[in-house]
Amino acid sequence: MATEVLWWIFAAIVVGTSLGVVFSRSVIHSAIFLIGSLASVGAMYVFLNVEFLALVQFLIYGGAVTVLILLALMLTRMGAGGRLERANGPQAPFALLVGGGLMAVLIGVAVRTAWPNNTSDTPRAISINQVSNGLFVDYGAPFVLASALLLVALIGAIILARQEDE
Template identity: 40%
Template sequence: MNLAEGVQIVSFGLLAAMMLGAALGVVLLSNVVYSAFLLAGAFISAAGLYLLLNADFVAMAQVLVYVGAVNVLIIFAIMLVNKREDFTPVPQAWIRKSATAVVCVGLFGLLSTMVLATPWAISTEATVPSGSIVVIGKHFFTDFLLPFELASVLLLMALIGAIVLARREFLPDLEEANLQQTMLTLPERPRELTSAGTNPGSQSK
């Protein structure tokens, strides 16, 4: 997008603040449904940052895949589970929280150091690419062909594994046992009434 420098800075600040706030809400809120909705907000903020970088295809893929598929799937899974048990506090939970805080602060410091130490090349000329889809397609089928094919094979294996796990196989032994149990539990009429109904002259004899 060809935006003014001030508009880009303000948009970047708003999107970054939205992403950080949503990410903190995902981690800190105890309600899982609210965390899932805030995760969608973080994904949408990332899509806005991609738009500022003139990566329109990556932004649309971010919204369609992560917000429209992954996040909706997470919300459906949370609502279908419907766990009504009360939350039981974990003993000595402060140790885990402290370790998590130390790891998060360390990662934040590492990323901040990398951002400050990297010589970012800022050009004054506004160069807008002709089409990000064409560039991504060229990179997929030239430089990143092997990782792209490996990811395709991995997704195919995951799809086949999901089909195998979801398919219900009837083993012969179990099937025979179930049939015998079903035959034993079927309601039957008394044999006297059956014989009397089928052969009325048998009782007279």
């Protein structure tokens, strides 16, 4: 019961902060709302018994990605007076198009999917040992390939960023 109430509270927080991301007039406020939204999604994972995923959500999306967004905003979008530019450029209609299209696709898929309406199919608790066995033993090769891809991307980014030094 208490879990259910808290679940709905967090769901409301996710929706509210997501609306905040879209409707804020300043980019910084959007980024901060985004942190709230992603962290609340992480909190909802806790109720779904996928605690590892919840913590990864906090670490990657709450900590790293949004901090990166904030840092990039600080370094690039600062106006002359130390205030930030407003986020209403000429690309707003395209953003509307992309966002609306994505929303239509997602809602369409969600409505058309035949969800297994079975209460015994609730998520089970997955231990970290199972996660690591799946990641490093069962799917070891894709994992190594993905890490190689990331390494290449990292080296490429460094090469691109360092070119002006020459």
